Amino acid sequence: MTGRDLARLPKAHLHLHFTGSMRVETVREMAAAHGIRLPRALDESSYPPRLSAADERGWFRFQRLYDAARHCVRGEADMRRIIREAAIDDGAEGSRWLEIQVDPTSYAPYVGGITPAIEIVLDEARAVSASAAETGAAQVGVIVAASRIRHPLEARTLARLASQHAGEGPGAVIGFGLSNDERRGETEDFAPAFRIAERAGLLLAPHAGELLGPTAVETTLAALAPQRLGHGVRSVEDPRVLDQVVEAGVGLEVCPGSNVSLGVYGDATEVPLRRLVDSGAQIALGADDPLLFGSRLVDQYVSARADHGLDDAEIAELARNSIRMSRAPGGVREQSLADIDSWLADDRSSSL
Template sequence: MTVADLKKIELHIHHEGAAPPAFTKQLAHEKKMDLSKVFTDDGGYAFENFVHFLSVYEAATSVLTGPEEFARLTSAWLEESAANGVVYTESFISPDFCGGGDAGAWREYLHAIEEAASASEAKHGITLRGVVTAVRHFGPEKSRASSLCAAETAGDFIVGFGMGGDEGQFTQGDFAYAYDQAREAGLKLTTHAGEFGGPESVWDAINDLNVERIGHGVRSIEDPDLVKELVARQVTLEVCPGSNVVLGVYPDFASHPIQKLRDAGVRVTVSTDDPPFFHTTMRREYEMLEKAFGWGEADFAEITKTALDAAFCDADTKAIVAKRLEKT
């Protein structure tokens, strides 16, 4: 068995961003929509930088216009994740893409996603839980609607609240109301920071939003005091090395700080972010980390244990996942 064959946990993947290009093309064909500018000649997603990526992402998600499409999407990417050895995953799901933030429509979309997830679990042995996600560049007011959707549907399936989008728009603290609302509903909290925003964005995330996890967070390595603070608070980083390399945060895997963060005692996990956009899979992430840092089974076992500890799901679900991991 190679390290790529190990069973895995993924905590940072965007629901719409996991859509295989072939799936998006098929939906566009069915709806007679022209998405030719979204794809490269070889069939991948076409973008030049992070801001352009966001616009391509939103264009690609435009084919997802109803609950039925989201059910199909859920089935498609969970099958791919399971084929890569993932036995538990948490995805970022945005009410803005599921009914435009309307609470009633959100429940319909969520029901379709849950049904598809349940079928995938029975068929492929992969458990999905949802982290409702505000889109940062849509602004604080929109985030309050997303947070309310999260609070009203918190439970076994919706287990967390987070925020993605353009880190250059607004501040973390501008979204404090939305986070307080989610926290009061019992949801666990995460936010994207320390990717393009630098270490100061991570300081803002932990001080202004008091999150338990950070999406990316890798540029924390630039501030030794911040690294010590992350260790002291036991904040977990949802690290996506392949994404960071493709988007130019680091030139290659060998330059990525994930090993330095581990050495400093920071809790790190491994995820794919938006796998088809970044030409990656969980198998490839494992293979590249093995190649860059010489990681073996013991290293990945530690990463997986950290991910299970940091998962937002309840204790019963963690126990089920732990048993699956034992069968590796």
Template sequence: MREDVEMPRPLDKLPKAHLHLHFTGSMRHGTLIELAREQGVHLPDALEQDWPPKLRATDERGWFRFQRLYDIARSVLRRPEDVGRLLLEAAQDEAREGSRWLEIQVDPSGYAQRFGGLTETLELVLDAAGRASGATGVGIAVIVAANRTRHPLDARTLARLAAQYSDRGVVGFGLSNDERRARARDFDHAFRIAKRAGLLAVPHGGELLGAGSVAECVDDLDADRVGHGVRAAESPRLMERLADRQITCEVCPLSNVGLGVAERPEDVPLRRLFEAGVPIALGADDPLLFGARLLPQYELAREVYGFDDAELAELARQSIRSSAAPESVKKEVLSEIDAWLAAPA
């Protein structure tokens, strides 16, 4: 190797924030297998020997299969210690990949019957997140997410719950699941409740539907960030609005490919959004189903989208700036990103 050719800086040493990670989907595959065997839960081949599953959710049947696998995975989390284990392992994985701050998204409704109610479930998650943060040094906050496939009144209940815990580690309110099933504007009341409590509005949009879905999140829900948002690249005018208002898109490239939103990693418009000035926070979405955590998303940015180290450092900065981390944490991590870039390659 020529001595004057610099090696790229190690991406696992680049400090960053992870802002798009779902609770159940953050589980390690090995943990899923172990808990399923302990509890006698039969796992389909797609979650065992054929893992990661081959998915395509651009049609109703494909989304149903994706949701079915997700529900099976959720079913193995039955005890408070399972929740604690999931969050500790997620935090360990984040620390190993250079994450300094994690915002993990959970819909307490999915566990309420198992753990004694919505409030009890959220408290269980928050307590486990606090322990995991203390054990790993990764800052962890929680986003409470409503489900688009349920009634908007359920979303209001969750928004009120999230607001009650805004001083206990809940930093945002989201809206997930199949965006084709309900309009963002149907949930505007819930998001007003969350915003009044000082929570970030972080709905999903622009994944399975186009730029109009992103625009609805911005116009009707006053989104601070948009989960995915990649379809905004279909509208130069919308990208300009997002850039002007500094509304972040939480882009999850390997999730987009896994669900058929993009045929190949090369087709995810990460570079187009970045060059339009749209803030970006790379995310993994559901590593349990897509087979990749946060670090491979940054590796894609380097290897497929051609981001150099200065641009990768800017992606990391944007993830930190877009987070709900305390200002002191943001300042510290931003200085560490500068140090990563200043160090010899």
């Protein structure tokens, strides 16, 4: 199926994790520089790894590989490199605005604490955004994400840290999230952290509805009052819950490559993207963890066309949704929406 060049389609990227954004070549170079031996699944002979998180054992394997990559990030220079490469890679795929999720506790031991860790990320986000016109990189906002597998009190600490750096535009903390295995922890226990973030005016974007079904989505909506959900794809399993999502105007960050790689669906055609689109839900496509899933942002748009039969007008609306759901500055939003219209008006075809 052919159509307009999807890499030229202006878009925002709203679901990308800091460690998971890394180029595999970067991980290998960092590992070599720090004398770290990587798991076989990250070497050239077996990459990308075969993954599944359908059960606890499968999730453990995914988490082990993720932790191995994170272990290679040993200081300020490595952290800055990740942000810069993520912004450049996204820009090459048409992304004008990137909201990257980071848990600063993972990198704090190498830079003197969680405050220096988040400040390094924000400083590099500002720097790469300032040069975006010359480099073609996406501009970058930051979502601080707590982990479900840690104590909820740590989430409150991170929410306060995020609040201290809350702002608008590139190089600011624009949101607060909750990630990791959604089968762990009690969602309601994280509500106080989300109320801290809410008072600071931060976007609330927890994960829910990928590894668990619609009940988890409903619980998250009630307990955390999010504006967006990381994934949320399994809300389609209960029409009542999907109606709640649509009526509340909660955006869904749908990551088809992640869904398939983690065994939520058997193949790309089983991801219920068409049903979500037809429901009227606000949807933005995301790549989640390209390092481990082997697919980047534009691949998700390719799948929307090839696996779900979305035409270019529908794909353009997904891109518009990604801009509207974002915290991108007004100028970026207005120009991106205008450029999406121009992309759709251009009938030159491509094989992408």
